[in-house]
Amino acid sequence: xxxxxxxxxxxxxxxxxxxxxxxxxxxxxxxxxxxxxxxxxxxxxxxxxxxxxxxxxxxxxxxxxxxxxxxxxxxxxxxxxxxxxxxxxxxxxxxxxxxxxxxxxxxxxxxxxxxxxxxxxxxxxxxxxxxxxxxxxxxxxxxxxxxxxxxxxxxxxxxxxxxxxxxxxxxxxxxxxxxxxxxxxxxxxxxxxxx
Amino acid sequence: xxxxxxxxxxxxxxxxxxxxxxxxxxxxxxxxxxxxxxxxxxxxxxxxxxxxxxxxxxxxxxxxxxxxxxxxxxxxxxxxxxxxxxxxxxxxxxxxxxxxxxxxxxxxxxxxxxxxxxxxxxxxxxxxxxxxxxxxxxxxxxxxxxxxxxxxxxxxxxxxxxxxxxxxxxxxxxxxxxxxxxxxxxxxxxxxxxx
DNA sequence: TCGCCTATGGGATCATGGTCCCATATCGCC
DNA sequence: GGCGATATGGGACCATGATCCCATAGGCGA
Numbered sequence: 001x002x003x004x005x006x007x008x009x010x011x012x013x014x015x016x017x018x019x020x021x022x023x024x025x026x027x028x029x030x031x032x033x034x035x036x037x038x039x040x041x042x043x044x045x046x047x048x049x050x051x052x053x054x055x056x057x058x059x060x061x062x063x064x065x066x067x068x069x070x071x072x073x074x075x076x077x078x079x080x081x082x083x084x085x086x087x088x089x090x091x092x093x094x095x096x097x098x099x100x101x102x103x104x105x106x107x108x109x110x111x112x113x114x115x116x117x118x119x120x121x122x123x124x125x126x127x128x129x130x131x132x133x134x135x136x137x138x139x140x141x142x143x144x145x146x147x148x149x150x151x152x153x154x155x156x157x158x159x160x161x162x163x164x165x166x167x168x169x170x171x172x173x174x175x176x177x178x179x180x181x182x183x184x185x186x187x188x189x190x191x192x193x194x195x
Numbered sequence: 196x197x198x199x200x201x202x203x204x205x206x207x208x209x210x211x212x213x214x215x216x217x218x219x220x221x222x223x224x225x226x227x228x229x230x231x232x233x234x235x236x237x238x239x240x241x242x243x244x245x246x247x248x249x250x251x252x253x254x255x256x257x258x259x260x261x262x263x264x265x266x267x268x269x270x271x272x273x274x275x276x277x278x279x280x281x282x283x284x285x286x287x288x289x290x291x292x293x294x295x296x297x298x299x300x301x302x303x304x305x306x307x308x309x310x311x312x313x314x315x316x317x318x319x320x321x322x323x324x325x326x327x328x329x330x331x332x333x334x335x336x337x338x339x340x341x342x343x344x345x346x347x348x349x350x351x352x353x354x355x356x357x358x359x360x361x362x363x364x365x366x367x368x369x370x371x372x373x374x375x376x377x378x379x380x381x382x383x384x385x386x387x388x389x390x
Numbered sequence: 391t392c393g394c395c396t397a398t399g400g401g402a403t404c405a406t407g408g409t410c411c412c413a414t415a416t417c418g419c420c
Numbered sequence: 421g422g423c424g425a426t427a428t429g430g431g432a433c434c435a436t437g438a439t440c441c442c443a444t445a446g447g448c449g450a
Contacts (some may be wrong), residue, residue: 005362054337070204078275079275080274080277080291081278084278084279086279087282088282093283096277124431136426138426149374149375149376150378152406152407161427161428164428165429167407168427170407170408171407182377182381183343183378183381184343184344187342187381190382291434331395331396347436347437348436355400356397357398357400360399363399365437366438366439367440388449
């Protein structure tokens, strides 16, 4: 949670801790950027207007860093366009202070739940990316042809190598990607490409 | 465009027509629901507060009908939560009246462009769905096994039929789906499943 | 009733892919 | 200089899939 108002920080921290959440409070966007890891699960409660770096500016920075933590804006002086723009930039919610405690806790819970689900999917994709990274350049090249349904002889012609060599690479690709059929290989690559 | 204020309808219609757009104006949500087709390209300019059915209510109805036209809200008395909720429900934008003419035209242009791109993708998927619909139940069943990488003998065992019969179905699936390899078949099915 | 679609299958043949064994050559690194 | 990773390839063999022609049987609508 990032808010320049110490009273707000204190109140929110108590509320969230009473609901069982682990809370880190920051008084400025810079503090958060320097200390927070942005990995793991959780969510970010973010004030809109703060000195030096505003909430939306911090949100931009986080996106640039690849953070996928859901951001819930909390603001005391929000305007329609501020809220709309925040949502368009991928905020999870945009709430006006003073926020209803139950509503806030519900939103936090939804955000963390969503993040947990996304995190589970991403860890699967990371495992796939690790396997993909173990492929040699040639194997990767052969794989790209295989998942397009090209025959060994066609691949061999395109790469100016023998059909036998294609078979060797192909077999290694299947082993390194831990699949036993072309169909499963295509599924994996589609999952990686869609993400 | 749906707005209960005749002056707004007139002004917006003139502005949009001067920019080359084809405009249909409706005074009430019900009129739009009855007359509009909601297919093709374009976008919807929607007032928030109207008698009988509000803008968000109409938006809900449109989603229920499967409309994918981008919705741009226009409102004279918007609140933060109205705007945020509209965006969370999939609105393309939420603009306060009086809107800057250039900004409005830019948003309309963006929305229509986005819709055109989405429409092109959907027409491809529709073509695939048509092919899929031509499969007999048995062929569909066999295809589901094939795209999981199962061998003909395994499929035959699961379905309690001969390997030869599986080959026949399989060949017909490939022909009807217009693909020449298992890899391409999996690509198509993944594209359909992801959409 | 006749014709069409669907599902089922036999038999033969060919192309393709997968998997063993083996070998050579290059490159970078300790 | 040797060692491991990578790329290349031969030969043999088997499993699998694709493609012909052929046949039977049930259901369903004109």
